[in-house]
Amino acid sequence: MSNYLFLFLIIVCLRSSVCIIMPYGWLSNGPVTDNSNVVLATMGENVTFKKIDGCSENEWYKLNSNNYSPSRIVASSDNAGIYANECYNDTMQYKLLAVLDKHPPGRVQPREEKNYTGPWSIFLLFKIHVGEKLNYSRVTLNDGHKIVLLVPGSYQNGVFGFKSRAVNVSNFELLKNFSVRWLVDVGYFREEISLFRINFITHESVHNTKVDKQKVSTNETVTCSSSGTPVAHKYTWKCTMQEEMFNVLVTYHITSNGSSIKFTKNGTYECSCVAENKLLDESFYRDEWLGRIVVSEFKSSDRNSTAYINKLATKLVALGGKKSFIIGLVVGLLATLILIIVVTLVLVKKKTCVKKEQDSVNGMIKPETCDQIS
Incomplete structure (x- = not known):
């Protein structure tokens, strides 16, 4: 028998829906501190037993072992089992350290067909390390507060195994509130705790x-x-x-x-x-x-040829507009310059003719006509 937890859940779902298995509490980020007589921890985590008034934190010891345990215990298959503490008032306190694997407690079996419309069904198959045989151990699949399925545990070599038949859950009303609970009778105490829940989500x-x-x-x-x-x-x-x-x-x-x-x-x-x-x-x-x-x-x-052509055409149009504007501006300036030169020449010529006419009147030069430029 393997020394590690083997937990396997198969869930076949309706079209476009799947099921996620979520653990209760025990997949924590730090050391585990128990809140009950059953301490549920993942493999490799540090476990701290809850402090009890009148009891020493460092005097917990595992039954059938003469060694006292430190205040923090590493969760493992070897450390799983029943722990006791002889308190100052001569009373005995007991704890059960149950160890689960550190991976998420579940696996989803996907539909093979895209348009699968079959019923939802669940069956459970997993194991919990408890170290020694207990008086009683069983799990239940619950729909809210209603028990849908009861699965007795089978013990072998410090491990309780649980295996169920497939259950069609399509007709249940509380499809978003399925959970798996564990009832355990240690002999010194009897307790029921939640192991994990099953959430249905849209896929x-x-x-x-x-x-x-x-x-x-x-x-x-x-x-x-x-x-x-x-x-x-x-x-x-x-x-x-x-x-x-x-x-x-x-x-x-x-x-x-x-x-x-x-x-x-x-x-x-x-x-x-x-x-x-x-x-x-x-x-x-x-x-x-x-x-x-x-x-x-x-x-x-x-990279896009159409965009490239459009972009090039836009550039050419813009560039062509600029050239036309520049050419027009140059032609206009040249025409203005030529006009100024012509007007200047005409004025100078006319002034010269007027002066000659005045000189002719005074008998200084031979008279000439300026009709061609008047």
């Missing part, structure tokens, strides 16, 4: 897988994305590069840290991107994008 298979662009330059990133709940945890790329004589298959594996791909060589690639989402350790569904990615030496901003 949406991964879909709408797509890429952000299909025309890129070398070493430019193409990112694959998808929709679904929970979000895709893995993307797998496969691309075939089209050559003149043959195709070269290139495979990229992308984890949940990224969904991107880069191409180091120009060319046309036929690609697929497969997105997967899961709950706990099981894949629920896959969705695939298929398409062509063209890699060239265009800059990133010009």
